[in-house]
Amino acid sequence: MVRYYLSGNEAIAEGAIRAGCRYYAGYPITPSSEIMERISVRFNEIGGVFIQMEDEIASIGSVIGASWAGAKAMTATSGPGFTLMQETVGYAAMTETPLVVVDVQRAGPGMGQATRVASGDIMQAKWGSSGDYQVIALCPWSVQEAYEQTIKAFNLAEKYRVPVLLLTEEAIGHLRERIDIMKDIELFNRKKKAGAAPFGTKERDGVPPMPTFGEGEKLLVTASTHDSYGFRKTDDPLIHDRLVSRLNEKIINNREKIIDYEKYYLEDAKVVVISYGFTARSSLFTVEAMREEGEKIGMLRLKTLWPFPDGLTRDIGARAKVIFVPEMNKGQVAGEVRKYASCQVVSFTQTNGEVIYPDTIIEQLRRHL
């Protein structure tokens, strides 16, 4: 184990390298640029391919090409750039291209406050591109977890052949903390099988093997509706339905394996705070303080935002009296919680470009207890 003192953005760059990322394309945008800056220096040392492209569309576009050329590939951005990338996120979902996009969220909409924090892109991450598709979105609450989840993002992208989004926030990207880096970390590489259909499978996980350009597989990669060998089938209803269903089901049916969370004091909790990202730190601070005062309060911390932990939310909603969801947006996750929880759900939203302090959460909780 080695101990470092790093910012969240630096830890994401290091996590990517540790995961085996050797292709990075990006475009400068606050508050994510430190990821690209560090990668550009570190790739010189370790022999990765770095390129600063002309915009975010080109950045993620080149990540598509690199991924099919065999790279574990990544880009990072913030809200407005994330929006520009959405069409290609849909392309990656349809072509089952593994890639990682980091969104260091800042206060939007529009240009908003470039140096200030928010978690306003949760729904954009889920619904930003056209049609029905699934992504995986992770959300770290510390520099340590920014490192670990970046590695996990690559593992999941490779395993499920899906775009994985690391939805972090300015407050984590620019936070400096100490992190411990373990020697043994499990890494996953995409399945390969010469001659097998690259866009269809009878395997239960629903994930076909993925060949690489230059292996003589004569690949046909297209985001038009295609059969299992990539031939365009743009007017066959059955093939379209079968493809779209598999793309969704390979994530939804595996969600128990994908979804990660942490429970705090939930055994006897009547009041449950559901929290994620930076805000979960304020929430835990509050929950521990109130526990000391004897309140039956607990917390669920979401480490995976998409696919959403529907079953878990349903279980908690069946036992709790009230669920409290504090967020740096206008209630994006609270809405999701309301879909599944049968109890009262209270949404606290703060969109002033500042993190939510524990005393704000305490004040809000007291109002509803």
Add this chain to the structure above:
Amino acid sequence: MAPIKQVILCGFGGQGIVLAGTILSQAAFNDGKWVSGTNSYGAAARGGGCRAEVVISDKPIIFPYVIAADMLIAMYQTAYNKYIARVKPNEGVIIYDEQFTPEETKGLKYVGIPATKTAIEELNKGIAANVVILSAAVEMTGIVTKKSLKSAIEEIIPERLRELNLKAMDIGFRIGKMKSDQIH
């Protein structure tokens, strides 16, 4: 030392506030502490308000921002005015650059450091005032060890500016020693 120490450094963009905060937090890390460092800044790299926060603890830190500051290092009047309300009442220490004279809040302790003045006079570099005032604060409060402060400067500052900053550190230690009986 209390289990958790919370520090705010503030000034205007270009004074090296963020850098001073990074050095302080790196020094705490080198001391083997749990530490978190955060910054707040505007879109402009020069001018405008700027703050850095450092939380140092013997245990893991749940909330990484300053809730009530034990120490405020202020390098500019408007920044001081903005952050004085976040200092722990009746306990907090304010270390300010003597470029300005703060309106004092009752119950808090104050000490002025001629940081910019000395950096210009002795180093011909006003820009080194951040390390002067930080080093004086370290000398007076022992919030991190002097040894770790030095190693942090050596790790963070690029080689061509290292000597200048180490000189600024020594000046800060000297002023800190002189001023430690003047905390009022």
Add this chain to the structure above:
Amino acid sequence: MPRDMEQYLRPGLTSTTFCPGCGHGILMGLIFRAIDELKLNMDEMLFVSGIGCAGWIPSPHFNADTLHTLHGRAIPAATGAKMFNPKLTVMVISGDGDLADIGGNHLIHAARRNMDLTVICASNMVYGMTGGQVCSTTPAGAFTRTTAQGNPYRPFDLCKLVVAAGATYAARYSVTQPFALKASIKKALQINGFCFIEVLSPCPTQFGRHNQLDTPVGTIKYLMDKCITKKRAKNLSPEELKNKIITGEFTNGAD
């Protein structure tokens, strides 16, 4: 397509989707002949295309790795593949709307970086697949589905554009000049750096029928009449050059 070129076609395909009179099939055959004469191994090649009729030239027809990208994004994807695996010979084949309009910024920047790609822009001077709307390469005055009174704007000179941006090789030929065009494709495949060929290809269906060029023969004749070589252009007056398209090499790596 002669039998000996069939090895370059993906097995199982019976016909192309191109309209009668479309020039893209001629271009496809010439690319195969260039590859064949250079004895390149298709397994070491990658063909990247965008959206539009020309995007269908390599995908699915070429018996090699193909990447059919989003509209306008063929060049970024080709850049990523080439950067990560420089051993791949990467050719981009797409249309004028895809490469010059929606993807124009990528074209400029790939030329500036002198990215080692061969980019073939099949230009039919119109948006074919979407039904015949005006394009940045549509001649001034031409009628399209969105310029009922004639195109009010000048067309792009794409070769000048990429030369200014730093391309190593830039040429323009019409499919009515097959031998020169094939030689140009061969040259571009052999030169390191950014190589760009604008290929004029007739579109009787969407361009011709709005411009009194109703038959395939009419659009071929139109191109033959409009295109003149650099050599011939030298001796013509500006008045005679009006409405002509000059073909030839505009920079060839040796300049």
